[in-house]
Amino acid sequence: MDIDTTLAEARERIRACDDAAALKAIEREMVGKDGVVSALLASIPSLPAEERRAVGQGANQLKQAVLDAVAERTAALESSAVEAQRGAGHFDASVPAPAVERGSLHPLTRVTRELEDQFLSMGYHVLDGPEVETDFYNFEALNIPPDHPARDSQDTFFIEREGEGPELVMRTHTSPVQIRAMQRLTPPFRAIAPGKTFRNESVDASHEHTFHQMEGIVIGEDISVGHLIGAMKTLLRGIFNRDLDVRLRPGYFPFVEPGFELDARCPFCETGCSVCKRTTWIELLPCGLVHPAVLSAGGLDPERWSGFAFGLGLSRLVMLRYGIDDVRHLLSGDLRFLEQF
Ligand code: FA5
Numbered sequence: 652m653d654i655d656t657t658l659a660e661a662r663e664r665i666r667a668c669d670d671a672a673a674l675k676a677i678e679r680e681m682v683g684k685d686g687v688v689s690a691l692l693a694s695i696p697s698l699p700a701e702e703r704r705a706v707g708q709g710a711n712q713l714k715q716a717v718l719d720a721v722a723e724r725t726a727a728l729e730s731s732a733v734e735a736q737r738g739a740g741h742f743d744a745s746v747p748a749p750a751v752e753r754g755s756l757h758p759l760t761r762v763t764r765e766l767e768d769q770f771l772s773m774g775y776h777v778l779d780g781p782e783v784e785t786d787f788y789n790f791e792a793l794n795i796p797p798d799h800p801a802r803d804s805q806d807t808f809f810i811e812r813e814g815e816g817p818e819l820v821m822r823t824h825t826s827p828v829q830i831r832a833m834q835r836l837t838p839p840f841r842a843i844a845p846g847k848t849f850r851n852e853s854v855d856a857s858h859e860h861t862f863h864q865m866e867g868i869v870i871g872e873d874i875s876v877g878h879l880i881g882a883m884k885t886l887l888r889g890i891f892n893r894d895l896d897v898r899l900r901p902g903y904f905p906f907v908e909p910g911f912e913l914d915a916r917c918p919f920c921e922t923g924c925s926v927c928k929r930t931t932w933i934e935l936l937p938c939g940l941v942h943p944a945v946l947s948a949g950g951l952d953p954e955r956w957s958g959f960a961f962g963l964g965l966s967r968l969v970m971l972r973y974g975i976d977d978v979r980h981l982l983s984g985d986l987r988f989l990e991q992f
Contacts, residue, residue, distance in 0.1 A: 654709040657687065658716050665720045671728060674721055681717045688714045758969050758992050759863055759981060762890075763845045766865060766963075769889040773882075775867075776842040778835075780828035782849070783810060786818040788827035792948035793906040801905050806851040821849035825866035826906060829941070829960055832868055833949025838956050839871035845965060856977040863965035863981075868941070870951065870958035876909070879938060879959040883913055887935075890968065891918040898932065907939025907960060926971065933971065936963045 661681055668674050682688045691710040695703050756764075767777050786797075795801050805823035812819055828844035836842065845865040852858045869882065880897060887895045895915045902912040914932040923929035938961035943953035966978050973992075975981070980988045 654713050658713050661717050662720050665724050678721045682714045755992050762969050770843045778842050778844040784822040784827050788830050789820050789822050792830040794942050794944045795905050823850050824848050825864040828866050829868045830949045841869045843867045859978045865963040865965050867961045874957040887915050902937050906942050906945045908942045910939035913938050936961050
């Protein structure tokens with residue numbers, strides 16, 4: 652018998668053993684009265700004289716090593732049994748339960764949901780659109796062909812792709828949903844589309860590379876700037892809970908004609924404050940009547956259908972609503988900021 656091999660096998664079985672009775676059985680088999688070690692010792696008288704000493708020492712070492720291994724494994728099994736009992740059995744009903752940490756809705760989610768409710772009640776669809784868009788939807792269908800200078804105002808993240816296929820971009824605004832809405836819905840219709848947008852911006856307190864917008868589009872017959880102003884006033888009433896005067900300034904966007912920047916009377920003051928930069932007006936959203944080329948790109952006949960569209964800067968609106976001074980807080984994931992809502 653090779654003593655080293657016998658010991659290695661015995662140790663392996665002991666390590667793998669996970670109950671006390673089985674451990675005892677191994678111990679008996681190895682060092683008991685009729686066990687391996689006894690058999691080894693009993694064989695000594697029949698061995699040549701020069702081998703007897705080594706076999707005797709080996710048998711004693713084997714016995715001690717097996718006893719040590721059994722003792723070590725027994726201690727390990729006992730301590731894990733105690734742990735299990737602690738975990739499962741000891742319950743003190745008088746100890747106060749750990750406080751349940753409740754999450755809360757992100758301010759962007761809150762404002763988005765409020766606006767969705769408001770627009771749903773006005774008969775609008777709430778639409779979603781892909782955040783990774785084709786160049787066609789993000790630019791071309793919106794009357795911004797390649798090399799049009801308006802592309803400079805929306806510095807874009809292009810997506811590298813292998814092989815054939817249309818050029819892909821992270822959408823720079825929610826306006827592509829205008830085209831998707833025209834393709835999907837039967838006019839007349841009204842729809843909003845809140846969501847994430849991306850621009851390769853130099854980031855500062857009012858510019859993020861990832862921010863939220865909410866597109867609005869209304870298509871019908873004989874839609875005029877009057878309808879646009881009426882809808883915007885209703886929108887503002889929903890946001891600020893009161894009627895606010897609005898004014899339109901000319902604004903250029905290739906996908907609307909005429910195009911405007913809509914300002915609202917500052918909801919926080921009457922004579923000028925830091926929010927309105929002492930002007931009593933706050934710049935709220937760009938908007939306009941849908942350009943005939945955009946109606947055509949969406950598959951609608953511009954001779955029959957007309958419409959208005961607007962692009963609300965949701966991130967900026969949330970900042971205004973909650974007095975947040977830096978747009979970068981919104982997506983920072985910083986709990987010190989988030990726990991305030
Ligand atoms: C647009 O994105 C147009 N698609 C809006 C539009 C829709 C016009 C429909 C006409 C008809 P603009 O680039 O101005 O326009 O962005 C709209 C709003 O998004 C801005 O008023 C601003 O509130 C917000 N915004 C733009 N860039 C950023 C940015 N980097 N970080 C945070 N908010 C931004």
